[in-house]
Amino acid sequence: MVYRQTEKVRARLAARKAAILAAARALAAEQGLEAVQIAPVADRAGIAAGTVYRYFPAKTVLVEALVESVTRGEVEAIRAAAETAPGPLSSLSAAILTLAARARRQRRLIWSLTGEPADVETDSARLRFRAALVDELAVRLGPAVTSLDAPLAATTVLGALLEGLVGPLAPPVGAGERDTVQTVVLIALRGLGIVDARARGLVVQAPWPVEEPAPA
Amino acid sequence: MVYRQTEKVRARLAARKAAILAAARALAAEQGLEAVQIAPVADRAGIAAGTVYRYFPAKTVLVEALVESVTRGEVEAIRAAAETAPGPLSSLSAAILTLAARARRQRRLIWSLTGEPADVETDSARLRFRAALVDELAVRLGPAVTSLDAPLAATTVLGALLEGLVGPLAPPVGAGERDTVQTVVLIALRGLGIVDARARGLVVQAPWPVEEPAPA
DNA sequence: GGTATTCGTGAATCATGGCTCATTCCTTGT
DNA sequence: ACAAGGAATGAGCCATGATTCACGAATACC
Numbered sequence: 001m002v003y004r005q006t007e008k009v010r011a012r013l014a015a016r017k018a019a020i021l022a023a024a025r026a027l028a029a030e031q032g033l034e035a036v037q038i039a040p041v042a043d044r045a046g047i048a049a050g051t052v053y054r055y056f057p058a059k060t061v062l063v064e065a066l067v068e069s070v071t072r073g074e075v076e077a078i079r080a081a082a083e084t085a086p087g088p089l090s091s092l093s094a095a096i097l098t099l100a101a102r103a104r105r106q107r108r109l110i111w112s113l114t115g116e117p118a119d120v121e122t123d124s125a126r127l128r129f130r131a132a133l134v135d136e137l138a139v140r141l142g143p144a145v146t147s148l149d150a151p152l153a154a155t156t157v158l159g160a161l162l163e164g165l166v167g168p169l170a171p172p173v174g175a176g177e178r179d180t181v182q183t184v185v186l187i188a189l190r191g192l193g194i195v196d197a198r199a200r201g202l203v204v205q206a207p208w209p210v211e212e213p214a215p216a
Numbered sequence: 217m218v219y220r221q222t223e224k225v226r227a228r229l230a231a232r233k234a235a236i237l238a239a240a241r242a243l244a245a246e247q248g249l250e251a252v253q254i255a256p257v258a259d260r261a262g263i264a265a266g267t268v269y270r271y272f273p274a275k276t277v278l279v280e281a282l283v284e285s286v287t288r289g290e291v292e293a294i295r296a297a298a299e300t301a302p303g304p305l306s307s308l309s310a311a312i313l314t315l316a317a318r319a320r321r322q323r324r325l326i327w328s329l330t331g332e333p334a335d336v337e338t339d340s341a342r343l344r345f346r347a348a349l350v351d352e353l354a355v356r357l358g359p360a361v362t363s364l365d366a367p368l369a370a371t372t373v374l375g376a377l378l379e380g381l382v383g384p385l386a387p388p389v390g391a392g393e394r395d396t397v398q399t400v401v402l403i404a405l406r407g408l409g410i411v412d413a414r415a416r417g418l419v420v421q422a423p424w425p426v427e428e429p430a431p432a
Numbered sequence: 433g434g435t436a437t438t439c440g441t442g443a444a445t446c447a448t449g450g451c452t453c454a455t456t457c458c459t460t461g462t
Numbered sequence: 463a464c465a466a467g468g469a470a471t472g473a474g475c476c477a478t479g480a481t482t483c484a485c486g487a488a489t490a491c492c
Contacts (some may be wrong), residue, residue, distance in 0.1 A: 005438085013439090034336055038480060048441045050482080056478070059480065115331060120250055127384055134385055149399060152387060156380030156403050163375020164368060168343055169350055171368060183365060187372050191407030220460070221468085229469090254450060264471045265450080275450065 017055045019045045024066045024088055033118045036063060060121045067125040071132045074131040077102055078136045092140040093189060096157065098184050099133065104165045107173060111166045134158050145192050157188045229421050233271045235261045240282045245325040249334045252279060276337045283329055283341040287348050291317055294352045304359040309405060311356045312373065313348065320381045323389060327382045350374050361408050373404045 005013075015061045023044035038059060042049040056062040081098035085091040103110045112118070115130050137154035145153065164170055164184040171180050221229075237262035243251045254275060258265045272278040297314035301307040319326045328334075329345050353370035361369065380386055380400040387396050 038343020
C-alpha cells in the first residue's frame, strides 16, 4: 500500500463531515427539514453534491445523524437540569421547564423534527427523537407522580409543550416570551397534579436558567 | 345544443365525486395522507386516474376537500356536545372529552391530518384543521377559565390530546381504552385548573357518550 | 519524479408521482 | 339511427430531487 490516510487528511475529512452536518442543521433550523436537500446542503457546505455521498451513503443517513445529534443535545440538557434539582418534584419541573425553554429557543428546528411535514424515510428517526424526549420525562415522572401512567403522562406532556410552544399555532416568539413558556409549563405541571408550582418556587426560582442559549 | 345534463347524469357525477372523496378518506384512514395518491384513489373509486381531474382540478384541492370534510365533522361533534352541557365548566369538559374520544376512535385519520409527515402543499389545509379545533376549544375555555390565555391554553390542550391519544407514542388501541382517554382528559382538565373533574361528575357521568362511533 | 490510491466533481441517470390530452365511449334529442 | 357534444380513459409527459460514476485533482510513499 502506497497511500495511507495521514492525520491531516483525517482531520480534514472529519471537519468536512461536521460541516455537512452543520449545513443540514442550519437549513433545518431556518427552513425546515424539507429544505435539507443534497444540493443545498452541499452548496452550503461548500462542496459538490456528489461529495456528500462520500460522507453519508444516503440522505436518510444524513438526516438520521442530524436528528441524533439534536436528540443527544436535548437529552443531555434535560438530564443535567434534572440532576441538579434536589427532589423528585423539582427534578420533574426542571426537566419540563428545560425542555420547554430550549424547544422554544430552537423553535423551527424542534418543530421540523417533530411536527412538520416530512417524508416517510426520515420518520423513524423523528419518532426516535420524540421517544427519547418522552423517556427523559417519564423517568422523572415516575418518582414524582405515582397516580399516573408515566409513559402516557409523559407523552401527553410532550404534546402539550410542543404544540403550545413550537407548533404553528403557538404564539410568535417575541415579547412576553417568559410568560408564554411559563403558562404552558404551568398547564403541564398542573395537569400532572403538581399544584401551584409557581408558589412553591419550583419553577420561577429554579436555578436552571430559562434563557439558556441554544446549543452549537 | 343537443346534449344537456339530465338529472340522472348529474346524480351519477355527484356520486362519483363523493366516491373519490370517500376513497381518499379511506386511504388516509388506513395508511395515512401519504397514501392518498391519484392512482390509488382512482383505483379505489373504480375509475381511471385521469378521471379524478374531471372532479378535482388538482390533488391539493382533493386533499383540501377531504380535510374540510373531516374538520366539519369534528367541529360539529364538539359543538353539539358542548351545547348540551349545562354550564361553562361542563361545556369545556364535554368539548375536550368529545374531541378526545372521537380522535381516539379515528386515530389514524386524525393523525394523518395533524401529525404525520405530509407534503407541504397540503400543509395549509392541515393547519386549518388544527386551528379549527383550537378555536372550538378556545371558545369554551374563555368563559370557563379566566386565568389563562384562551388560545394558548387551547393549543396546549390540543397538543396534549393529540400526542397522548393519536400520536405514534400513544398507547395502542385496545383494552383499557376508557382509562387511556380518561387519563389524558384528566391531565388536560387539571392543567386548565379544573380540579378533580372526576369527583365532580363532570367527566364520567357526563351525558355525552365516550364510546360514540366514528362518523361516516 | 513516479505511481498507487483516495478524494472531489457535477453532469447524467433514475424513480416517483402529479398531470395532460388525443382518443374512445356514452348521452341526448331529433 | 345519427349528429353533437360531454365523459372517461390511460399512456405518456414533466418536474423534482436523490443517486451514480467516469474522470481529473490531491495525497502518500518510494
